[in-house]
Amino acid sequence: MIDNTQAVLRKTPLFASLTPEEMQALAARTSKKRLQRGELLFGEGDPCAGLFLVASGKMRIFKLSASGREQVLAIEGPGSSFAELPVFDGGNYPAAASASEDAELLFISRKDFQNFCREHPDVALKVIAVVGARLRRLVGIIEELSFTTVRQRLIALILQLAEAEGTRAKDGIHLELKKSHQDFAAELGTVRELVSRNLSRLQAEGYLEVEGRKLVVKDVTGLKRELASPE
Amino acid sequence: MIDNTQAVLRKTPLFASLTPEEMQALAARTSKKRLQRGELLFGEGDPCAGLFLVASGKMRIFKLSASGREQVLAIEGPGSSFAELPVFDGGNYPAAASASEDAELLFISRKDFQNFCREHPDVALKVIAVVGARLRRLVGIIEELSFTTVRQRLIALILQLAEAEGTRAKDGIHLELKKSHQDFAAELGTVRELVSRNLSRLQAEGYLEVEGRKLVVKDVTGLKRELASPE
């Protein structure tokens, strides 16, 4: 499993450009962590211990409201890093992280990472690039929350999933949902019931076929039209 | 006005730690720009020309929706920089920027700034810190949009303004609003009418005294209670 560590580093944009020796050095400073689906890695406001890399599985970065609602900020898969930021500014984690699938992580302590950055200035530039991408995504979330309806966000999410993991058939694109409505609601910034209802409604309107967690997207262009038109 | 340039650099966190010679070198590469209140500096999606520093006035960074609504992402005053990000990742500006007050800016072209960063690795670390702060603010906006009502956001904004620029009197904290309801609506992610209505309602409930653009916050603790309690 140890040589695996370097493979993970190589797949992570932050470190992909390191020489084998540098990787070796860095790999020696990582530790492993396993999480089961649903397990919490850290909570919002926890002091920042260091940086995490996703080796396998998926991590969910989210905010939790006083009333128990969740808002997902990001879902990070293999090759992604997260919590880079508090490592630098010394603040606490601004959001919580839990495993949305069983996951394996690599951990690098704050100190080690900071030292490493000082010795490898180009890594700092990579950090900026990664953080920049994250920032763009957050701006996207704000845009969606501020300008669009739950219905539109749901449609956008479905189209995205269909594109990414759907299989084309002659009656439409088949798609298997891997999460509960609850989870989708958290990603869309709403509640379970609205996901359920909007799915039903989209089905009633003929855009979709819903059967349990299996979806058939029947009218992609129609859905896209829904996104574009203001009503 | 030219020596002024260095004063601005010194006030900007990104460059505050440079030596006088470095500042000199950098100052030589900046150009000035003046904007009148309301003037647009760049639009969303424009290709990124470089980095801007605020010398005086205020800049509003915002998103514009298809239907004409605005959502403010940040307001940057003297000493702030903005558009650092696209400088690095080469993408377009993710949002638009306009002057919310008459403003003077310093401009540094993408190339110059990149070269400068390469020669001064510690500046790159500063960039990370600045971007980190920005990211935290965006997460805050998402949290507000997702979890709170317009009413609560308005209350939070008023309390913030009262704290920052209000004057204490025995009938409450006096506060002069410097922007239109329209502008506040854009900051809160809603529409003019709701700002107007919610202000009236807060007055009716005895929390505020509204008279044109003059506000008297009469019950700070009551308002804070409104923020905490879910209803």
Next chain:
DNA sequence: CCCTGCGAGTGACTTTAGTCACTGCCAGGG
């Protein structure tokens, strides 16, 4: 095999948000 618990679907309802249309106010320019 029953019980339990989670996830899903839905009806009925309340509350917020947003839209439209109009009125009124005031400041500045012609």
Next chain:
DNA sequence: CCCTGGCAGTGACTAAAGTCACTCGCAGGG
């Protein structure tokens, strides 16, 4: 002095969003 244009307030309405309270179905554990 009138006209115009930007800003503010509000009534009346529609439409989203969210809440509450159930019911149903199914999978797993005891």
